[in-house]
Amino acid sequence: METAFTELVGTRYPIVQTGMGWVAGPRLVSAAAGAGALGILASATMTTEQLRSAVREVKSRTDAPFGVNLRADAGDAAERAQLIIDEGVRVASFALAPSRELIARLKDAGVVVIPSIGARRHAxxxxxxxxxxxxxxxxxxGGHTGDVATTVLLPQVVDAVDIPVVAAGGFCDGRGLVAALAYGAAGIAMGTRFLLTSDSTVPESVKAEYLRATVKDVMVTTAVDGLPHRMLRSELVESLERAGRARALLRAVRHASGFRRISGLTWSRMVREGLAMKHGKDLSWSQVLLAANTPMLLKASMVEGRTDLGVMASGQVAGVIEDLPSCAELVSRVMAEAQQALEALHAFRTLPPAG
Known part of the structure; x- marks a missing residue:
């Protein structure tokens, strides 16, 4: 299936595997790319040398194009951008809007720049x-998200810009792909659906938690880091929701202390990073600390399997996903379902106007 997006990035299919921290590593990305989708490495949880190693591992596993997700507000964003250029990565994606200068630098080097946005004005x-x-x-x-549904936001953005638009939020099958195309999108991006594949390195016990979830078990909370964050309901999240300010601060300090030992960051650096994540929000000190070490709360679940100590970012589609196919099986299924949906639509005939 060719769209403006596949022509832009060189993939066989208009499907993106999003850059999920601790999840979108070389194994998942190379499997998604090899299946014909655009796999995106999550670099925010890697050092620059780990990122370089991960990029080279993906390149050793597949010749298909792939991307790297960067934090535009990271202190070493320029260094990471140069790494992408030096390693010949096809796509740079961003969770926050990169600067005009960074976009120009990447584009001048032949890198395709694809920011993720949550509002028409940002697009x-x-x-x-x-x-x-x-x-x-x-x-x-899943993850940090807004409150406007995809079905409302997507057509707004499609009408506002003349570049390819990829739809994310609520997609897991071929029917969703066809629906997105009908809205004017050039493809879909899926996170939770790729997390729940056999190629994902997330512990099997954690995948089982996702598969058990219903749509009502996926919630949005601001208790973790002060920003709207969609994740699976768990005892930890509910305890954060119930906690008073003193208990929340104590818990945040304990989490932050563990993160500091692992990351090597100083307390002042952690607080600065937490404050940088406020984005104008009125966060408490416990939320500032949790904002700085949210990656470690994700790591506890996504890497270590400790759902009692960590959080599980999730899209609402977790409530309708029931299996763990390989990336190749998933992409093949999505495209077959899309073809069936298109054929079903062709069966409809427009009636002449009455009168």
Whole structure:
């Protein structure tokens, strides 16, 4: 299936595997890319040398194009961008809008720049700055998310920009792909659906938690880091929701202390990073500390399997996913379902106007 997006990035199919921290590593990314989708490495939880190693591992596993997700607000964003350029990575994606200068630098080197956005005005801004495409995440998406549904946000953005738009938030099958195309998108991006594959390195016990979840078990909370964060309901999340300010601060300090030992960051650096993640929000000190070490709360679950100590970011689609196919099986299934949906639509005939 060829769309403006597949022509832009060189993939066989208009499907993106999103850059999920601790999840989108070389194994998952190379499997998604090899299946014909655009796999995206999550670099925020890697050092620059770990990122270089991960990029080279993906390249050793597949010749298909892939991307790297960067934090535009990271202190070493420019260094990581140069790494992408030096290693010949096809796509740079961003969770926050990169600067006009960073976009220009990447584009001048032949890298395709695709920011993720959650509002029409953000899409207009990055398009004006030269972004090649945008991923539009509606409120159904996992992780930090907005409150506007994909079905409302997507057509707004499609109408506002003249670059390829990829729809994210609520997609897991071929029917969703066809629906997104009908809205004017050039493809779909899926996170939770790729997390729940046999190629994902997430512990099997954690995958089982996702498979057990219903749509009502996926919630949005601000208790973790002060920002709206969609994740699976768990005892830890509910305890954070119930905690008073003193208990929340104590818990945050304990989590932050563990993160500091592992990461090597100083307390002042951690607080600065937490404050940088506020984005104008009125966060308490416990939320500032949790914002700085949210990656470690994710790591506890996604890497170590400790769902009692960590959180599980999740899109609402977790409530309708029931199996763990390989990436190749998943992409093949999505495309077959899309073909069936298109054929079913062709069966409809437009009736002449009455009268």
């Amino acid at each position: 207009e801004k990055v398009a004006a700055w030269g972004a090649d495409a945008v991923i539009v995440q509606g409120g159904e998406g």
